Amino acid sequence: KTTLLKIIAGLIKPKLGHIEVDNELWFDSSKNFSLALQKRKIGFVFQDYALFPNMNIKENIAYAASSKAKVSELLALMKLENLAKIYPKHLSGGQAQRVALARALAREPKILLLDEPLSALDFKMRANLQDELTKILEYFKISTLLVSHDLAEIYKLSHRILELKNGKIIKDFPKNEFFTHSNISAKLRLSATLLEIKKSDILVVLTLLLNQDIIKITLSEEEFLKAYQDVKIGDTLLLSIKAFNPIIVGKLDK
Numbered sequence: 001k002t003t004l005l006k007i008i009a010g011l012i013k014p015k016l017g018h019i020e021v022d023n024e025l026w027f028d029s030s031k032n033f034s035l036a037l038q039k040r041k042i043g044f045v046f047q048d049y050a051l052f053p054n055m056n057i058k059e060n061i062a063y064a065a066s067s068k069a070k071v072s073e074l075l076a077l078m079k080l081e082n083l084a085k086i087y088p089k090h091l092s093g094g095q096a097q098r099v100a101l102a103r104a105l106a107r108e109p110k111i112l113l114l115d116e117p118l119s120a121l122d123f124k125m126r127a128n129l130q131d132e133l134t135k136i137l138e139y140f141k142i143s144t145l146l147v148s149h150d151l152a153e154i155y156k157l158s159h160r161i162l163e164l165k166n167g168k169i170i171k172d173f174p175k176n177e178f179f180t181h182s183n184i185s186a187k188l189r190l191s192a193t194l195l196e197i198k199k200s201d202i203l204v205v206l207t208l209l210l211n212q213d214i215i216k217i218t219l220s221e222e223e224f225l226k227a228y229q230d231v232k233i234g235d236t237l238l239l240s241i242k243a244f245n246p247i248i249v250g251k252l253d254k
Helices: 002-009 057-062 068-077 093-106 123-140 151-157 175-180 221-227
Strands: 018-021 024-028 042-045 111-115 143-147 160-165 168-174 188-199 203-210 213-220 236-242 245-252
Touching (some): 213 221
Antiparallel strands (some): 160 168
């Protein structure tokens, strides 16, 4: 998925393919043509922010902006005006990611590429930035490609969902249809982070973080060894709630 974003951005050249954006050719292997990275109107936000450490926040945004007015607009929109003269090393994770997003938007891109931009943040910060991102994308009305393994984030931010497996699209639905067409028949599906695995004589107790709540699920040793012995602390598990009895139905690959 990250490779796909890099191909669109021009950071990786595929062996075969064709990319066209608003009737402008970006890549065509049959013509041995690839539009230069600098000429592609894209904004790219990575998980690790990638800010210029020797520039303050305003300078980071101005580096990609076409005008001072655009810099001022983005500082105000992203609530960064009070941090304009601060350097990246003094920012929190959430602040740094807002700066990275502002810099990406400063290019006035046709396409915004987001590669798990919020995955390194804690739950509360991630939820807040998801809300902010929803408003920002609506404000700029930019076509956006988001790579994420967070089901809540996908549901909150997306209009259309593509599921990839082995480099190929295996599902392509509008958001509501995508979740409706899931093979899981439970009434409620949730994702939770694995915090602890505790084994006793015949049982295995998994401690999970579900949003801001801690829950425990008990499995028999046989169930655990058969299906979940490869899970580790920090993994995201997909839960199915049936008759108020949560069961694990799968692991979300990262």
